[in-house]
Amino acid sequence: MSLTAIRIESVEVRYGPKTILRIPRLSIAEGEILAVIGPNGAGKSTLLQILGLLQRPSKGRVFFDGQEITGSSDLVALRRRLALVFQEPLLFHGTVFDNVALGLRLRGTRRNEIKQRVELWLAKLNISHLEGRSIAKLSFGEAQRVNLARSLVLNPEVLLLDEPFASLDPPTQASMVEELQNLLAETKTTSVFVTQNRAEALMLGHRLAVIIDGQIAQLDTPQNVFSHPANEDVAGFLGVETIVEGRVLSSGDGLSRVAMGQHEILLTGTYPPEQEMLFCLRPEDITLLLPDSRADLRLDANVIPGTIKKVTPLETQLKVVADCSFPVTVLASKQAFIDLSLAKGKHVLLTFKPSAVHVIPKRLPVTEKP
Numbered sequence: 001m002s003l004t005a006i007r008i009e010s011v012e013v014r015y016g017p018k019t020i021l022r023i024p025r026l027s028i029a030e031g032e033i034l035a036v037i038g039p040n041g042a043g044k045s046t047l048l049q050i051l052g053l054l055q056r057p058s059k060g061r062v063f064f065d066g067q068e069i070t071g072s073s074d075l076v077a078l079r080r081r082l083a084l085v086f087q088e089p090l091l092f093h094g095t096v097f098d099n100v101a102l103g104l105r106l107r108g109t110r111r112n113e114i115k116q117r118v119e120l121w122l123a124k125l126n127i128s129h130l131e132g133r134s135i136a137k138l139s140f141g142e143a144q145r146v147n148l149a150r151s152l153v154l155n156p157e158v159l160l161l162d163e164p165f166a167s168l169d170p171p172t173q174a175s176m177v178e179e180l181q182n183l184l185a186e187t188k189t190t191s192v193f194v195t196q197n198r199a200e201a202l203m204l205g206h207r208l209a210v211i212i213d214g215q216i217a218q219l220d221t222p223q224n225v226f227s228h229p230a231n232e233d234v235a236g237f238l239g240v241e242t243i244v245e246g247r248v249l250s251s252g253d254g255l256s257r258v259a260m261g262q263h264e265i266l267l268t269g270t271y272p273p274e275q276e277m278l279f280c281l282r283p284e285d286i287t288l289l290l291p292d293s294r295a296d297l298r299l300d301a302n303v304i305p306g307t308i309k310k311v312t313p314l315e316t317q318l319k320v321v322a323d324c325s326f327p328v329t330v331l332a333s334k335q336a337f338i339d340l341s342l343a344k345g346k347h348v349l350l351t352f353k354p355s356a357v358h359v360i361p362k363r364l365p366v367t368e369k370p
Helices: 044-051 075-079 096-106 111-124 140-152 170-187 198-204 222-227 232-237 291-296 334-339
Strands: 004-015 018-029 033-037 059-064 082-085 158-162 190-194 207-212 215-220 242-252 255-260 263-268 276-281 287-289 302-313 317-323 327-333 347-352 358-361
Touching (some): 004 044, 018 044, 018 190, 033 198, 140 170, 190 198, 207 222, 207 232, 232 358, 242 327, 255 276, 287 327, 317 334, 327 334
Parallel strands (some): 033 190, 082 158
Antiparallel strands (some): 242 255, 242 276, 255 263, 302 347, 317 327
């Protein structure tokens, strides 16, 4: 059984009459990477401040390494067991080496050991060649690598990261996420990674917490959260753009036939007849076809007709919105769009597997999976 690194119970943060964070319980195991995502202002950074002992909750208890630290008078010693990395590097004037060595010097580490540990982490983050360079001459990506090295050189028990790659260009961002993933796997450092980037959360997190309106709306593995969002708010934030009300008509043999708008479709799973539910479709799970392609489809494929209403170019794909008596958003490759001669006003078929339809019962209570 995994040991718990940090645990919070009945934590609330209030500013005047407004409650901005309410977490009944959250435990983070030793060596675990918890990714935290949510809209702006949802309370993600406030949670990180509580975990980093930078802010006391208005109510509740915080435990570190099994001991309650709420109200502790020795927070400085406790904070030394943690390291925080923010979106802005916040480096001081001097060389790369001096910045990475700062925390070790403040802790009275011997000079030889400082040299060895700093050089080790400069190498791990591929910035050994920058050792003597002034901070003022670094790119933003290089500065953030120095920021990470300055935290990791301390061998923290818990590493807290607040959107550290949000200001980087996409190629640098992708590279640093992969490097951080490898480093955390190597060191087995307990980590909390706050981000708004869904790809980062999927790649890094052992578990994923979705915070909406100051509460954990869902807590599970990233794969389960993305595949089975707990409610409409979570689904919308995670990029599920088609959410339609419908009704179960019949069930049997592991499938349910449902009415969705003016159409009947099949979905995986059995549900009580007449139950009203929300049916969700991710844009990447839908394929566009021409009307004369119906004969080529599998018998169990869902097919609904639609008319293209809007086309939005993306970096490598096109986002297509089709009117099917309700709007449906589809991601199509640019080549497929050309091959099918698609355009606004054209009639198409939208096809998807029964397993691609995710069901959210109406008024589903917010749940947290341990």
